[in-house]
Amino acid sequence: QSLDTIVCGLGMHHMAVPELLHETARVLRSNGHLVMADMGAPSNWRTVWGRALMKTIVAVFRIIRREARWQAEADAFHSIRTAEEWREILLDFGFGQVDIVEWPPRRFWYPSALIMKAVKVSSS
Numbered sequence: 614q615s616l617d618t619i620v621c622g623l624g625m626h627h628m629a630v631p632e633l634l635h636e637t638a639r640v641l642r643s644n645g646h647l648v649m650a651d652m653g654a655p656s657n658w659r660t661v662w663g664r665a666l667m668k669t670i671v672a673v674f675r676i677i678r679r680e681a682r683w684q685a686e687a688d689a690f691h692s693i694r695t696a697e698e699w700r701e702i703l704l705d706f707g708f709g710q711v712d713i714v715e716w717p718p719r720r721f722w723y724p725s726a727l728i729m730k731a732v733k734v735s736s737s
Contacts, residue, residue, distance in 0.1 A: 654693045
């Protein structure tokens with residue numbers, strides 16, 4: 614309970630989110646702020662056809678882009694969440710006042726952009 618604000622930019626889909634949020638909640642003061650920017654999964658990625666298409670795209674991407682950076686992105690793909698999934702996760706970890714702004718993707722197979730703000734609920 615020593616920090617007022619924690620900021621994370623474009624890294625959440627590469628991290629173990631439950632462990633990260635547990636530690637974030639531990640070190641934030643009551644009413645402390647968590648601000649994150651990350652990629653978001655559009656809702657069409659959660660349909661049967663969307664899942665199949667994205668699995669195929671990621672498999673092809675792995676073959677074409679062999680560099681370590683691109684392999685790390687392919688590995689992290691399964692951790693990209695929708696705005697609503699993020700809202701539920703943040704509420705489950707004791708955050709309130711969850712505000713998420715989502716910019717839609719340019720193409721239906723692209724991820725969206727998310728800016729998320731949440732406040733650690735006061736511990737009584």
